[in-house]
Amino acid sequence: MILHLSTFQWEGGAAVAASRLNQALRNHHVDSHLLVHRAQKPGPGVTAWATSDWEQKVFWARFAAERLAFLPYEKDKSVRFAFSPAAVGVPLEKHPMVQQADVINLHWINFGFLSLAGLERLFALGKPIVWTMHDMWAFTGGCHYSRGCEHFRSHCGHCPYLARPGTYDLSFEIFEQKKSLFERTSVTFVSPSQWLAGLTQQAALTSRFACHRIPNPIDTTQFAPLPxxxxxxxxxxxxxxxxxxxxxxxxxxxxxxxxxxxxxxxxxxxxxxxxxxxxxxxxxxxxxxxxxxxxxxxxxxxxxxxxxxxxxxxxxxxxxxxxxxxxxxxxxxxxxxxxxxxxxxxxxxxxxxxxxxxxxxxxxxxxxxxxxxxxxxxxxxxxxxxxxxxxxxxxxxxxxxxxxxxxxxxxxxx
CATH class of the missing domain: 3.40.50.2000 (Glycogen Phosphorylase B;)
Incomplete structure (x- = not known):
């Protein structure tokens, strides 16, 4: 069974791409399932981590805690949701769907869904990990798009997203955590674009890993020309x-x-x-x-x-x-x-x-x-x-x- 992990089901382009891939695989007889924090459109092949009102409140509390963890560091409000420290997450490694999965396919997993510690516990299960990247976060010190900064090619630090950038700033710390995480596991990366695949192969954190270029799918019967x-x-x-x-x-x-x-x-x-x-x-x-x-x-x-x-x-x-x-x-x-x-x-x-x-x-x-x-x-x-x-x-x-x-x-x- 292939299990896709995505914070959201339909909120944002990354979530839409993950949901469409899950459905495309199911339509072509692959045992594929999607695990999200909350199912906006429940249906076959979609499982919600938060199934009760209380669990949804707990999740949003984690989301708030994740944002509060970054608040003392942020440069200004414009970067508030453009940098994810991944300090808070849910214990996904204990979920029955994760336990049953043969392959785990990560998508966009920030905003309190998976922390770096949670990623480490997930990787420790020893299952094959595919990471479909929808932005640059996998190989940066926290930003989703670098806005021209190229520190990720060697080592993050002096981050332009931070109020007090420096050699050993928050981006340096997160980069070090990811470096330690990737040194102890094997991940297969997938990029929907040639651009992101190229950056993955040039980034210090991910250059040693395989990166496949596979685009996002679309239902061409749903989106089609009309008079x-x-x-x-x-x-x-x-x-x-x-x-x-x-x-x-x-x-x-x-x-x-x-x-x-x-x-x-x-x-x-x-x-x-x-x-x-x-x-x-x-x-x-x-x-x-x-x-x-x-x-x-x-x-x-x-x-x-x-x-x-x-x-x-x-x-x-x-x-x-x-x-x-x-x-x-x-x-x-x-x-x-x-x-x-x-x-x-x-x-x-x-x-x-x-x-x-x-x-x-x-x-x-x-x-x-x-x-x-x-x-x-x-x-x-x-x-x-x-x-x-x-x-x-x-x-x-x-x-x-x-x-x-x-x-x-x-x-x-x-």
């Missing part, structure tokens, strides 16, 4: 406009790069009378008032058919992330036949073939983003770019393709 005119009429959107999609990420989050999207839209060299903006997702009131094109805000969408419809209704999607691994939003949009424009960072160039199924913009260049949007709108009038976007997903990211690669890895470890 744009019918969709837009149903959603109350204009049928005679070209719609540029932005998926409503937190506009205050540095990593999501909203200022570059804003600047790109405001300098677009396209007919403004026929071009408008489509957004969905959680956002603050008035977040998009600084855009000079009309906005259609669908709000926060929770139904997957509505989300897929929003992707399919757009002509192009823009993802201006400054740091990212393999964004689910890009997979979802391309599966729906919507080309994407994004910066040349992380796993985005793995997904977008430049000027074939989308546009890879120069890093931190709003002008290049604007050029990319215009290129897609100018070159997709017959659906050529859209079809290429869908075909890329069908050849690389389907449940069948990804489940086969993971199953081959599990079998090799057994």
């Amino acid at each position: 744009k005119t019918d969709l837009r009429q149903k959603m109350g959107l204009p049928t005679d406009k070209r719609l540029i999609l932005f998926t409503g990420a937190n506009t205050q989050d540095y990593r999501k790069g909203y200022p570059y999207f804003k600047e790109a839209v405001n300098q677009l060299k396209v007919p403004q009378a026929s071009t408008e903006i489509l957004v969905f997702g959680k956002s603050t009131p008035g977040a998009y008032l600084d855009l000079n094109l009309p906005i259609h805000d669908l709000g926060k969408l929770s139904d997957l058919s509505q989300i897929a419809g929003a992707y399919a209704a757009a002509d192009v999607m823009v993802v201006p992330s400054l740091e990212d691994n393999l964004p689910n939003t890009i997979l979802e949009a391309m599966a729906c036949g919507t080309p994407v424009v994004g910066f040349e960072i992380g796993g985005i160039p793995d997904m977008i073939d430049h000027r074939t199924n989308g546009f890879v913009a120069k890093y931190r260049s709003a002008e290049s983003l604007a050029q990319g949007i215009a290129w897609v709108l100018d070159n997709d009038r017959e659906g050529a770019v859209s079809n290429q976007a869908r075909q890329k997903v069908l050849s690389t990211y389907t449940e069948q393709v990804v489940a086969r690669q993971y199953n081959e890895l599990y079998q090799s470890l057994l």
Whole structure:
């Protein structure tokens, strides 16, 4: 039995990727199960660690304790959830599912789910460990994305996330704990992107371990192209406009790069009378008032058919992330036949073939983003770019393709 460990089931991109992988494996006859702290959508193959109100309160108390452990060290509020000391966790090694597992597949396990001490007890069980990385945390001294810092290549310290960085700061201590942990065990790492796989092989903590590149899967029947005119009429959107999609990420989050999207839209060299903006997702009131094109805000969408419809209704999607691994939003949009424009960072160039199924913009260049949007709108009038976007997903990211690669890895470890 393959057991996936993830703090969350559907909260955040890493949790979505873990849940989709578990389901893909089960759909292809692999005995796969997912253990999370709380099951938002209970069902076959999903087990919650917290099954009672009391256990859920205990978990959130651990989450609070984890954050309080970092509070004296944090530089400012902007880094509060970008650094995980892994000081607090639940005793997962005692859980019946963990005891029964043949292979344990770690995903995103922070925020009070697994501590470093808990990882050590888990590794001591002697079971094969696969660690699917959804960010850089496995090989850093605590940060999930390094924001350009390269200390992890030799030894963490002088951490830019900390209020008092120094040679022997908190990142140094966590790095030493991980070093001791990895010296006594064997872990097989999986990276969804070439970018993260490369960093894993260069990082001081993980360079000696095998790292396989296997992407995240997506259900290509759930996310699929649909007739744009019918969709837009149903959603109350204009049928005679070209719609540029932005998926409503937190506009205050540095990593999501909203200022570059804003600047790109405001300098677009396209007919403004026929071009408008489509957004969905959680956002603050008035977040998009600084855009000079009309906005259609669908709000926060929770139904997957509505989300897929929003992707399919757009002509192009823009993802201006400054740091990212393999964004689910890009997979979802391309599966729906919507080309994407994004910066040349992380796993985005793995997904977008430049000027074939989308546009890879120069890093931190709003002008290049604007050029990319215009290129897609100018070159997709017959659906050529859209079809290429869908075909890329069908050849690389389907449940069948990804489940086969993971199953081959599990079998090799057994």
